[in-house]
Every structure is written in C-alpha cells, then in structure tokens.
Amino acid sequence: MAKFKWISCIILMLPFLSLSQTLDNLDYVSPFHEDLAAVQKNDRWAFIDREGAIVIDYRSDLVENQTDNGFYPLFSDGRCLIEMEKEGISYFGYIDTSGNEVIVPQFLNAKNFKKGKAIVLQLIKEVAGENKALGKKVVYYNYFEVLINKQGDLEAYLSKEPQNIILDESYIKNPPKISYKQVSESLFIKKNKSGKSTLVKIE
Template structure:
C-alpha cells in the first residue's frame, strides 16, 4: 500500500518536473537572427530558439551565408535558403520558420531576403521545335536576374537580357553568379568586368 502511494505521488509530480535538453558535440553555433540560431553537427544544420530548444531539426539542405561571424544558415524576413539537387544541378528555394517549404527550390541561385525582397536567378525553358532525326524536343535554357517577394512572386526584372545556360552538371558545376546587389531600399547595383556600374531603380 505504501509503495502504491509513492507511485501515485510520482505520477502526479511528472507534469511539474523540468527536463533538461542538452545538445552535445556541436561543430558550430551561430549568433541569433530573428530569434533563431543555427547549430551544426557533422554535415547538417538545425535551428534552436533562445531557450535552446530545437525548432527545426538537423537537415542537409540548409544553405550557409558568409557573415562576419562565420558561414552558416540564417533567417531573414522569415525565410532561410535551401538547396536541392536534380541531375547534379543545384536549385534554390526557401523555408519558413517552421521548417516548411515556403518557396520551392527552382532558382539557379538566390540571395537572402532584405526588406521583403530577394534577388534570384529565374530559369526559363524554351522549346525550339523537334529534332526529327533524334525524335526529341529541342529545348534551350536561359535565366534572368529578378526580384521576388517572400511569397515567391516575381516583382521586377533586374537584367534586360537573359543569360543562356546549359543544364548539365559537366558544364554547370557551380551555380551561376548573381551580379546585382541590394544598394538601398529601391536601388540595385552591379559592376561589370570593366568596373562600370549599373544602377537599377525598382519602385
């Protein structure tokens, strides 16, 4: 009977017991961005909140950003970059603070959001007809530098002329570079190879 009373007491106290959570053998802990910090273990990253609780579990698709504090994934405007490979080609998208895909990986390269806007390389597929000898459709790929909002909606084109690209891992080992940078709330800037500057104003 006495043992039974102790069991009852323990069961009643369980909801009030504080359990500690420990993250061990971490390779890196980033500063907080939007109340979330990235933690690295082996080749995967996760996010913790300010209480140290894991809110987005370890995963291999988070994209690191170079900062003064190191290179690590981060949230900006409630979005974090992710990368997905298909046939050896990298495609970039974004997750939200719950770890769910907010924008499907579809861009050849992408930057973090700033003031609700992000610069991405939007891929365009064009059909040039049918190769009768091979019995295959002939397609070409090109990309534009564009601005999207946090929903993934295209807001504006930064580049007037598209860049042609071959979607083959032997030609496209690394993502094409984004030439524009965010200069101010409405201005975007790029420098060409001759060090000439182009300013684009987006209202």
Template sequence: MKKGVILLVVLFIISVFGYSQNLENLDYVSPLHDGLIAIKKDTNWGFINKEGNMVINFRNDLVTTKSDDGEYPVFKNGRCLITKETNGILYFGYIDATGKTVIEPQFLNASNFINNEALALHVMKNEIGKNDVLAIKMVSYRYHEVIIDSNGEIKEYLTPKGFSIVLDKKYLKIPPKITSKRITDRMYAVVNESKKWSIVKIN
C-alpha cells in the same frame, strides 16, 4: 488510469532526455538571427529558439552564409535558404521558421531576404525547334537576375535579356553568381552587357 499516467511520465522522460542528447557535442552554434540560432552537428544543421528548444531538426539542405563571426545558415524575414539537387544541378529555395518549404527550390542561385525581397536567378526554357529524325524538341535555357518577394513571386527582372546557359551537370558544376547588388530599398546596381554598372530604380 495508473498505467496511462505512468506511460505519459515515461514518454515525457524519454522525450526530454532524448531531446537534450540532440543538443550535446555540437560543432557550431551561431548568433541569434530572426529569433533563431543555427546549430551544427557533423555535416548537418538545425535551429533552436531563444529558449534552447529545437524548432528545426538537423538536415543537410540548409545553405550557409558567410559573416564576420563564421559561416552558417540564417533566417532573414522568416526565410532560410535551402538547396535541392535535380539531375546533378543545385536549385535554391526557402523554408519558413517551422521548417516548411515555402518557396520550392527552382532558382540557380538566390540570396537571403532583406526587407522581404531577395535576388535570385530564374531559369526560362525556350523551344527553338524540333529534331524530326530523333522526334525530340530542341530547347535552350536562359536565366535572369530577378527580385522576388517572400512568396517567391517575381517582382522585377533586373536583366530582361538574360544569359544563355547549358543545364547539364557537366557544364554547370557550381551555381552561377548573382552579379546585381541591392543599394537601397528601391535601387539596384546591375552589370550591363559592356561589363559596366547600371543603376536600376524599382517602382
């Protein structure tokens, strides 16, 4: 019994001291957003809560957001942007406040949530034929600016026709920009084919 108690005390001391060491020599500490504070160490970011406890360990896939007081990852509506590289192309998704991936990285770009909605670039693949000589399917890709909910479900296509894109790291070195803008909860400004703005009302 005594050995068990001693072991628990030792483990507690190790965890406390090891834990506090992770919070030393930080390179950046953000303001509070959604009850969490982003902290940076070297090139990695993590999150602590209002009590200073680490809730999301340091990782290298968190997306930073520019603000008046700096550039750092943020939680909005319980979601934080992450990226994952596949075949040299970055895809965007989201984690929740525990660090669990709740929306798999699948979008070519995405925004932070506002009132449980976010803008994202959704990719669609179209089969356009088959090369009989090489015995391969010929495909093309288009992306659409869409509104997603906090589960990643598409609520609205803001650009139904979409935009052609080559899914190759040689041509897609940086994520395409999201051009649509949220104006109110039910209204968005969308760039049309004439490079002019259209107002889209959402039901």
C-alpha cells in the same frame, strides 16, 4: 510524521524545479538571427530558439551563408535558403521559420531576403522545335536576374537581356553568380568588368 511532511514538501516543489536540456556533440553554434540560431552536427544543420529548444530539426538542405562569424544557415525576413540537387545541378528555394517549404527550389542561384525582396536567377526553358530523327524536342535554357517577394512571386526584372546557359552538370560546376546587389529598399546596383556601375530603381 515529520518524514512524511518532508517528502510531501519535496513533491510539492517538483513542478517548480527546472529540467535541464542538453544538446551534445555540436560542431558549431551560430549567433542568433531573428531569434533563431543554427546548430551543426556532422554535415547537418538545425535551428534552436533562445531557450535552446530545437524548432527546426536537423536537415541537409540548408544553405550556408558567409558572415563575419563564419559560414552557417540563417533566417532573414523569416526565410532561409535551401538547396536541392537534380541531375547534378543545384536549385534554390526557401523555408519559413516553421521549417515549411514556402518557395520550391527552382532558381539557379538566390540571395537572402532583404526588406521583403530577394534577388534570384530565374531559369527559362524555350522549346525551339523538334529533332524528328531523334524524336526529341530541341530545348534552350537561359536565365534572368529577377526580384521576388516572400511568396515567390515575380516583382521585377533586374537584367534586361537573358543569359544563355547549358543545363548540364559538366558545364555548371557551380551556381552562376548574381551580379546585382541591393543597396536600399528600391535601389539595386551592378558593377561590370571595367568597374562601371549600373543602378536600377524598382518602384
């Protein structure tokens, strides 16, 4: 009878016992940003919450950011950068904290969101005419530095003049650089080669 009571006591205690969870063979664990931390295994990244549970499974399209603690993906304003390669050229977009793609990869380069805005390089395609001999359209590409909101909508142009670009992997070995930097909620600054600065205020 005493043995039966002892077993019953253990059974009653089972729901209150904590079950341990282990993530093995991780190459890197980042600091937390917005309650999510990036964990790396081989060349893929996932996100865990503060309980150690994986909330976004391992994937290879997350963009690593340079921080004081190393290179890793992170969330800022509820958005994380992703990268998709098409015909040898990288395009950038964003996912939300559920791992859903909220802004399709379409930008030649992009920064993390800050105060609800992000600086991106928006690609523009212009059809100049048609080569009748080859039966192909004559197409030119350029890009602007623009400001978008968290839904991906255009908020403002930072650069006044477009930058021409040849959309070919032999010419674009790395994403074009973003020259503007956000210094406050409404102020953006760019330094030119001579060290002079351009300050843009977005209302």
